[in-house]
Amino acid sequence: MNILKIKFGFYDCSKCSLACVTPLKAILFDIDGTLCDSDPLHYYALRDMLKEFPTGRFNGGVPITEEFFSKNISGKHNEELCRVLLPDWDIQRARKFMEDKEDMFRRLASEQIEPVKGLHKLQKWIEERGLKRAAVTSAPRPNAELLISMIGLSDFFEILVLGNECERQKPFPDPYLKALQALEVSDKHAFVFEDSVSGVKAGVAAGMPVVGMGLRNPEKSLSEAEASFVIKDFDDPKLWTALKELENKEGITTATFEAIWPV
Numbered sequence: 524m525n526i527l528k529i530k531f532g533f534y535d536c537s538k539c540s541l542a543c544v545t546p547l548k549a550i551l552f553d554i555d556g557t558l559c560d561s562d563p564l565h566y567y568a569l570r571d572m573l574k575e576f577p578t579g580r581f582n583g584g585v586p587i588t589e590e591f592f593s594k595n596i597s598g599k600h601n602e603e604l605c606r607v608l609l610p611d612w613d614i615q616r617a618r619k620f621m622e623d624k625e626d627m628f629r630r631l632a633s634e635q636i637e638p639v640k641g642l643h644k645l646q647k648w649i650e651e652r653g654l655k656r657a658a659v660t661s662a663p664r665p666n667a668e669l670l671i672s673m674i675g676l677s678d679f680f681e682i683l684v685l686g687n688e689c690e691r692q693k694p695f696p697d698p699y700l701k702a703l704q705a706l707e708v709s710d711k712h713a714f715v716f717e718d719s720v721s722g723v724k725a726g727v728a729a730g731m732p733v734v735g736m737g738l739r740n741p742e743k744s745l746s747e748a749e750a751s752f753v754i755k756d757f758d759d760p761k762l763w764t765a766l767k768e769l770e771n772k773e774g775i776t777t778a779t780f781e782a783i784w785p786v
């Protein structure tokens with residue numbers, strides 16, 4: 524093990540490709556906007572709810588735009604959104620508003636959600652290698668379970684970590700640290716897929732490289748949050764080049780190890 528530490532221990536994993544996590548043992552996934560393109564449905568649900576705003580005049584009566592959603596809402600958990608969107612409301616009333624919005628989101632999602640392109644190819648790659656996997660989300664449990672089921676991954680994830688069951692939610696590292704602990708894997712042997720600035724920061728803060736999923740949020744903002752690189756979907760050649768590089772590195776690492784301590 525010492526030789527590995529000497530050779531690779533100096534890497535700052537937020538800056539490197541995936542090859543620094545050798546040997547790879549686990550992959551951790553955000554759900555919304557990463558496994559499926561659900562942000563538009565969150566946007567539609569929230570835009571319609573805010574149009575019916577009881578006091579009548581959220582955002583001066585102007586419907587929120589997708590840009591407003593991406594900048595102010597995407598990746599934030601509902602407790603935070605209560606404060607951002609409804610700062611003058613009693614917290615119980617604000618929570619009920621967000622719960623109603625989630626009901627509307629689930630109605631929309633149950634009709635039209637699909638996996639991000641290439642997801643099942645990556646699923647096969649992971650299963651063939653026997654890697655561990657977890658879903659780590661700020662969404663409420665009914666949303667998370669619905670989305671995972673809708674995209675056919677109910678039997679794929681060993682662990683589901685909910686942000687609202689952690690002491691601190693994303694962008695703090697707690698949900699990802701909890702997932703690593705549950706999987707019994709070190710941060711040195713895992714990486715993360717995330718689509719939001721908040722999520723990328725959480726994965727990086729937990730000590731892992733994060734692959735940004737640039738479905739909706741700007742590549743620039745994910746890179747500034749220290750995503751290792753940003754892909755457009757799971758078919759992106761950048762991802763498969765990095766996985767190939769990782770596999771090559773694992774081969775070299777094993778050969779080095781065996782050359783020094785022959786079995």
Ligand SMILES: [Mg+2]
Pocket residue numbers: 553554555556557598717718719722
């Ligand atoms: Mg997300």
